[in-house]
Amino acid sequence: MxxxxxxxxxxxxxxxxxxxxxxxxxxxxxxxxxxxxxxxxxxxxxxxxxxxxxxxxxxxxxxxxxxxxxxxxxxxxxxxxxxxxxxxxxxxxxxxxxxxxxxxxxxxxxxxxxxxxxxxxxxxxxxxxxxxxxxxxxxxxxxxxxxxxxxxxxxPTVAELGDSASRLEYDTGWVNIWESDTTHCRARRIGRTVFVKCDVWNGTRPGNDWTQFTTLDKGFRPDQDVFCAGSALSGRIAVNVRIETSGLISVICEGANVGYWTFSASFPAA
Structure with missing residues (x-):
């Protein structure tokens, strides 16, 4: 047949x-x-x-x-x-x-x-x-x-695939990392991607050397060191940001200290 x-x-x-x-x-x-x-x-x-x-x-x-x-x-x-x-x-x-x-x-x-x-x-x-x-x-x-x-x-088993799918859809919402009168820093994880947005007004003042800013909680840390560019609101000065696998965020400026700066970044989570 x-x-x-x-x-x-x-x-x-x-x-x-x-x-x-x-x-x-x-x-x-x-x-x-x-x-x-x-x-x-x-x-x-x-x-x-x-x-x-x-x-x-x-x-x-x-x-x-x-x-x-x-x-x-x-x-x-x-x-x-x-x-x-x-x-x-x-x-x-x-x-x-x-x-x-x-x-x-x-x-x-x-x-x-x-x-x-x-x-x-x-x-x-x-x-x-x-x-x-x-x-x-x-x-x-x-x-x-x-x-x-x-x-x-x-x-993988069907249960493991289900867990993976759940992790991909998981959304923490925006979580405050540092919230004050001078600093607003938030992070959000959607699936395996982390988003970080920080705005500083006369708070941490980075200069010509790397200045430690804050540390991301576990679950929001990158799988490898991440470098990104920010902007100084007080002038045309380059602001560079480093986010390490430990969660430590450091910033450096070329030319002068700045107190008004901001940056946004996204990266795969560890």
Missing amino acids: PTTIVTAAQAEKQVTSHQARLSHAHTFGTGRYLLDGLKLTMETSNKLKAGAGVLLIDGSYVTVDEAGQEWVIENGTQAMKRIDLAGYEYSVGEDGMESLAPKVLKGTPHATAPTMPTYAKGSLLDRPAKLFVPVAKVELDGIAAKPPTCMLDTL
Whole structure:
């Protein structure tokens, strides 16, 4: 039949692994993801161990049980570097049965510039007869192995996605950082973006050296130091502002001290 109602009772078995893959890939993505666990460790210089975990490979659910999975890495060579790939070889037998077998692809060693092994790219969604799926990268420096690197993207849970969406929509409203007769400084965070607006009338008087002004509360601090320009209301004098990751705001003026100045800034939150 050209059309199949997959989730329905019928007289024959009609739900195939390929149909399940198509459904999962449409819902979660066509890539290769780590859903949970799979802690990677080098138990010895030539034995890679993966703990229990759950993977999603090209729409196929794959589980590693409590016993974990091991791969044997060929010994390294003194004064040579090498990069191997550990993963699974997918294959389909003559009876149509599918399987995953652990496999290691050995890279090309070199004293300074080793190259990773090559393998045929593809997807289980294309119904291949055989395919290699890399899970971890193992780098060897001489006979010593570095900590392994997972090659799977981490897929967040629906709850985590919901939390992320909530954070993107979160709005603190304008919060007073410094409010007085001479100084009005406010900050606002919308999602991951912080807005700061400060106006000073004969309060803090910056000059030719950096002058500490005030400090932003946690949640309003930048992910990296931010520099921006302000303006002096008392003359044509450059006002420069620095906002550090600690939240500290400092100002400096070129030419003279000023008491009437203002600035506005926006930046990604830490």
